[in-house]
Amino acid sequence: MIELWLIPFLVLACLGFAITCLVLWRRQRHHIRQVEALHQDVVESAEAAAFGQRVSRRNLSNELGELSGTINLLFDALAAKDAQMRQCESLFEGLANAVPNLVLIHREQILFANSVAADPLGLEKEQLVGRPVTDLMRPAFRAMMRNVIAAQLADQHSDELIEFQLINGDERGAWAEARSTMIDYRGQQAILTVAQDITYRKSVEATLARSKQQAQITLESIGEGVVTADTQGTIEYLNSTAxxxxxxxxxxxxxxxxxxxxxxxxxxxxxxxxxxxxxxLTDRRRISMGSRALMVSQDGDNELSIEMTASPIKSPDGSITGAVVIMHDVTEVRGLTQQMSYQATHDPLTGLINRREFERRLEQSLHSVRDEKSSHVLCYLDLDRFKVVNDTCGHMPGDNLLRELSAIIKDQVRDSDFVARLGGDEFGMLLMGCPLLKARQIADDAIRAVH
Structure with a gap:
């Protein structure tokens, strides 16, 4: 039997335990509501891609307040990355619309098109996005283009020019000559195709076979340089553009x-x-000078980036009677291509090669180790306490520091070596054909220079 005087104490103890449980339960519910509110803010920002907005830190516990601050820092970084990407896309779109050539970014479907691609169809360039690339060309060339795209997406790179006819409202269509390269576009592999109108050139080649006199009248009216030569390679004619x-x-x-x-x-x-x-004339076939030809004048004062093809002129019986050269000034287009290629392989902040290009060159060096039995050295650098600079001084001083350190590290390596920014405050050095002792010296020099 429990003593009667113990009963009040037991009742009070049970009541105190119940009150404690109630308080803990209410605090837990309040904490859960805070977590749910924070989760909802993050979900809404992510779904709307509104990375510039802030997660509220009011009425949050210390732990959740620190978490929301970290989330806000992440949103700030994503917003900066998004703004940088949009700036690059705006620059590319402006350059693409400024050149007179057809410019497409595509896989099987079009991801971007400039106005030159859309105008012949009477459409706005935005209306081409999402449509198959083959919709732009005549049916006879669509199967060929599908095969070319499939080969490029399968990493079977081809540097050859391709020719096809575009749909332009004319029954005969417009001839185009295109060259493509693989690029990274919005996080995925895509094909950049730049095509120029060669309708005149095709017309020229057909006209020369019928009548040289009529061809000369036509040639003087076109914007491409044309040179004809006899069977000895001696120039017989060149138009005003040439x-x-x-x-x-x-x-x-x-x-x-x-x-x-x-x-x-x-x-x-x-x-x-x-x-x-x-x-x-020697090979009895068409010769293309490729995509890197540079034409230099006799005195060496003038240089032009040029695309040039030389084709044999054949008589009706099949014998060669001479050659015709078609040349086109591609200085502006090649500059655009080089700029886009540079942007795809280099870090925009420091000017060093980026992680993707560094990995590509590292893979090449591994092949050379196996095939040529050479040796290379890979170094990894990580800046200590760099986050403190960003947190205390802001991103702009941090960016300036990264630029200066990148230049310092670059100065310590040889011309044959590669330095890359791998991300954040991480750098990589690939020392080509470098003995281990020399590599250690270079690495120590780089560390001392940074300090």
């Missing part, structure tokens, strides 16, 4: 070979590409 591109008067050029007037070199290593007319 005269301007070559920088030599017609009377001076006639009777000479093209190689006597200008030099054609590779714009990368300045390697001599030879005389396309002689090669065309």
């Amino acid at each position: 005269e301007k591109l070559i920088g030599t008067e017609r009377q001076v050029a006639l009777g000479k070979r093209l190689g006597d007037i200008v030099s054609l070199v590779d714009e990368g290593d300045r390697r001599d590409l030879g005389d396309p007319v002689i090669r065309c």
Whole structure:
């Protein structure tokens, strides 16, 4: 039997325990409501892609307040990245719409098109987005284009020019010559295709086979340079556009070979590409100078990025009677392509190669180790306490610091080595053909220079 005097104490103890449970339950419910409210703010911002807005920190516990602050920092970083991407896309769109060539970014469907691509169909460029690329061309060329796209998406890269006819409201269509390259567009692999109108050139080639006199009248009216030569490679005719591109008067050029007037070199290593007319006549086939040809005048003062093809002129019986050269100034287009290629492989803040390009070059070096039995050294650098700089001074001083440190690290390596910004405050160095002792010295020099 429980003593009667103990009963009040037991009742009070039970009552105190119940009150304690009630208080803890209410505090837990309040905490759960705070977490749910924070979760709802984050979900709404993510669904609306409104990374610039802030998550409210009012009426939150200390722990949830710190969490919301971290989320706000993440939103700020995403907003900055989004603004940077939009700026790059705006720059690209402005450049693409400024050039007279057709510019597409696509996979099987179009992701971006400039106005030159849309105008022949009487559409706005935004109306082309989402449509198959083959909708732009005549049916006879659609299967070929599908095969080319499939090969490129399968990493079977081809640097060859392709020709096709575009739909333009005319029954005959418009001829185009295109070159494509793989790029990273909005986080996915896509194909950048730049095409120029070669309708005149196609017309020229057909006209020359029928009547040289009529061809000369036509050639003087077009915007592409045209040069014709006899079976010995001696120039017989050049139109006014070719005269301007070559920088030599017609009377001076006639009777000479093209190689006597200008030099054609590779714009990368300045390697001599030879005389396309002689090669065309010798091989009895069409010769293209590729996408890196540079035409240099005799005195070396003038250089033009050029696309040039030399084709044999055949008589009705199939014998070769000469050659015709078509040249087109692509200085502006090639500059655009190089700029886009640079942006795709370099970090916009520091100018170093980016992570994607660094990984590509690292893979190439691994192949060279296996095939050539050479040795390379990979170094990884991480800046200590860099977050403190961003938190105390802001992102702009932090960015300036990254630029300066990138230049310092770059100065410590050899010309044959690669330095990349891998992300944030992380850097990588790939020392090509470098002995381990020398690599250690370079790494120590870089660390001392940064300190």
